[in-house]
Amino acid sequence: MKDGKYLVGFIGFGGIARGPHYTGWKKLQDVEVIGIADPSEEVRNIAKNEFGIKYVFENYDDLLKIEEIDIIDICAPNTIHFPATIASLKAGKNVLCEKPLAVKKNEVEEMIKEAKKSGKKLMAAQHMRFMRESVAIKKLIDDGELGEIYFAIAYALRRRHLPTSLTFIDKNLSGGGPMFDIGVHILDLTYWFMGCPKVHSVKGITLTKLAKRKDIRGLWGEWDREKYNVEDFASGFVRFSDNRALTLTCSFLANMEGISDFSTTLFGTEGGIKWPNGKLAKEKNGILQNIELKLDVLPNPAPHHEEIRVFLECVKENKEVPVKPEQSLEVIKILEAIYISSETGKEVIF
Numbered sequence: 001m002k003d004g005k006y007l008v009g010f011i012g013f014g015g016i017a018r019g020p021h022y023t024g025w026k027k028l029q030d031v032e033v034i035g036i037a038d039p040s041e042e043v044r045n046i047a048k049n050e051f052g053i054k055y056v057f058e059n060y061d062d063l064l065k066i067e068e069i070d071i072i073d074i075c076a077p078n079t080i081h082f083p084a085t086i087a088s089l090k091a092g093k094n095v096l097c098e099k100p101l102a103v104k105k106n107e108v109e110e111m112i113k114e115a116k117k118s119g120k121k122l123m124a125a126q127h128m129r130f131m132r133e134s135v136a137i138k139k140l141i142d143d144g145e146l147g148e149i150y151f152a153i154a155y156a157l158r159r160r161h162l163p164t165s166l167t168f169i170d171k172n173l174s175g176g177g178p179m180f181d182i183g184v185h186i187l188d189l190t191y192w193f194m195g196c197p198k199v200h201s202v203k204g205i206t207l208t209k210l211a212k213r214k215d216i217r218g219l220w221g222e223w224d225r226e227k228y229n230v231e232d233f234a235s236g237f238v239r240f241s242d243n244r245a246l247t248l249t250c251s252f253l254a255n256m257e258g259i260s261d262f263s264t265t266l267f268g269t270e271g272g273i274k275w276p277n278g279k280l281a282k283e284k285n286g287i288l289q290n291i292e293l294k295l296d297v298l299p300n301p302a303p304h305h306e307e308i309r310v311f312l313e314c315v316k317e318n319k320e321v322p323v324k325p326e327q328s329l330e331v332i333k334i335l336e337a338i339y340i341s342s343e344t345g346k347e348v349i350f
């Protein structure tokens with residue numbers, strides 16, 4: 001802290017950092033973004049010359065030496081999340097880390113241990129929990145409108161939207177394909193809607209069917225087919241300890257009617273609902289009802305900004321973060337287990 005302001009440093013200052021994360025912090029009056037670390041010289045020049053960032057480093061260890069920094073916002077590729085979080089917590093910083101929190105269950109376990117040891121906050125930036133549709137539907141669920149949600153079908157399907165940057169398609173950086181890029185969003189959301197139960201077992205499959213083919217065109221341009229080494233399709237069946245379940249299906253390149261299907265359908269004993277459209281199915285006095293919730297007229301704060309605002313509030317008031325790392329642990333456990341199950345052909349039982 002300096003002059004009454006919370007100081008923020010970024011590890012990784014690419015697309016998501018320079019977009020909604022930077023503007024999210026800038027909106028807050030008692031915050032200053034003071035430094036960044038990024039191995040790319042081009043990015044460091046942008047930080048210095050276009051954003052006027054005071055401290056710009058190639059290596060995040062140098063950024064972490066700045067004692068007054070209170071919060072590190074990690075926006076580096078997925079596989080960097082683990083080492084960067086551990087180093088930041090060891091340096092006494094609070095950490096907001098982009099999704100996925102890490103790419104291995106063991107890594108998340110270590111991150112949780114380190115956060116506890118340091119007494120600092122750690123939260124995965126699952127911004128979809130902060131969307132107005134998500135907040136409204138969660139309230140409805142918590143009010144008992146759906147009864148017990150016993151099953152969910154989660155989709156993160158894109159027809160031809162394959163991210164072209166190696167950040168998302170080279171396993172050394174991304175840890176995986178659509179599961180870690182977009183699947184993690186819909187899984188975290190569905191898992192939260194279901195009340196965050198413990199995972200019992202996971203069965204799944206991951207496939208690379210279209211991404212290596214030269215005749216397939218992406219709507220975001222060309223990608224390096226040689227370096228593409230992750231799945232382009234994945235599907236998993238997850239059973240929870242309390243005998244409920246969900247399925248997760250994700251793809252960057254699905255042959256499907258529309259351009260994308262980013263949704264989750266929740267089946268409850270008293271009602272069912274689809275996110276994000278808010279179509280609620282119920283039965284009352286023997287009469288079936290379809291109710292359309294008017295979610296599009298609710299106030300609509302930018303979800304990334306909300307997540308940043310709420311995280312700062314937790315740091316200031318020493319409150320528990322809303323996306324608890326223990327919840328992210330179950331989410332990462334599921335994703336990792338889908339890869340393991342796909343490789344072994346067996347169910348992973350925890």
Ligand SMILES: NC(=O)c1ccc[n+]([C@@H]2O[C@H](COP(=O)([O-])OP(=O)(O)OC[C@H]3O[C@@H](n4cnc5c(N)ncnc54)[C@H](O)[C@@H]3O)[C@@H](O)[C@H]2O)c1
Pocket residue numbers: 011012013014015016017037038039040043060075076077078080098099100125127165167180181
């Ligand atoms: N929540 C969302 O909506 C959302 C959207 C996009 C990306 N993301 C996440 O944000 C992260 C970054 O994605 P992006 O789209 O900004 O990617 P990007 O490739 O645009 O930016 C990543 C940046 O990290 C830098 N970097 C690489 N190694 C580093 C290291 N060791 N230390 C510090 N910086 C390093 C790169 O040079 C690059 O500038 C990923 O984890 C991704 O999953 C989240």
